Amino acid sequence: MDFKIRAAKQEDCKEISRMIIELAVFEKMQDQVKISTQELERDGFCSSPRFECQVAEVSEEHKSSQGYTVVGFVLYYYTYSTWMGPTVFMEDLYVMPEYRGKGIGKGLMSKVAQVGKEKQCTRLQLAVLDWNTRSLDFYIMKGARNMTASEGWHALRFDGEALDKLAAEAPKDYKSDLDTN
């Protein structure tokens, strides 16, 4: 089956939003999805985009049972390692179940690697759930290393009340250019 990998356009946000939810359902965390198509459009297609996105598209004759031709996506952004410089973080990679096993996931990831290479990124990082053995195997086969297993890195987060509480006690005299963010 032929497919095309291309940079996402603003009008793709509706399909991307749909697939973000499908991926969250697969990860058993769909109640954590809070943002809308409009917010994706605003954050991805403004003057300082917060992320980049590539989509996988098939022709009309191969559209899904529900009529979709955009059947996969990868969402990524640039981060920074104080040891090595610019890196790319692959936040979401997803192919609809009926389109798996055809090289689409590999194609999307290759595109991110290409883009990362053009931007002089020395690393491509991502996070995978420990029970998602199919994905773990896919990435390891392509040369990824499990940094949690090998070096003990854990991902931590402050949100909700804990974040509010810390913020309320911040020093008041700090000057920054927050309007650039």
Add this chain to the structure above:
Amino acid sequence: MLKLRKAEPRDVPDILRLIKELAKYEEMEDRVLLTEKDLLEDGFGEHPFYQCILAEWQEEQSNEEPKVIGFAMYYFTYDPWTGKLLYLEDFFVVEEFRGKGIGSEILKLLSHLAMKTRCGSMHFIVAEDNRSSIEFYKRRGAEDLSKEEGWRLFRFDKDSILKMAAPAEE
């Protein structure tokens, strides 16, 4: 007396010094390949990859220049479920100045910056054998997503990226 301020281009030598001290603390000092020139271009050029807060200390009634004794480097990332996030990449206070609440002050300022820029949360990674840091964060309400939700951090290095980026016919 402590002062927290935004880093400027002139601070790049101090930033690199502290990056190396943190790497040494993590027993990975030889992995720091960045130079002052890289830090200058990457942080203070047209499209900065990072933001940096510095902690300066000046002894009371001293004529000496304030010393840079801590830093936090951060940038903004994106969660397709909740939107903008603040990602804390490096966070360090030199050994002789620990235990004075400086780390706490930096963390509070970062949280304030996160809220002000509409970030839903603040993320970072910690090595699991770094017990004192993990306790520091957990005491203040951080959740360990690797432990609680099973997230594993994966990395492709440069060789793997080049291999994947080479065009292949599907």
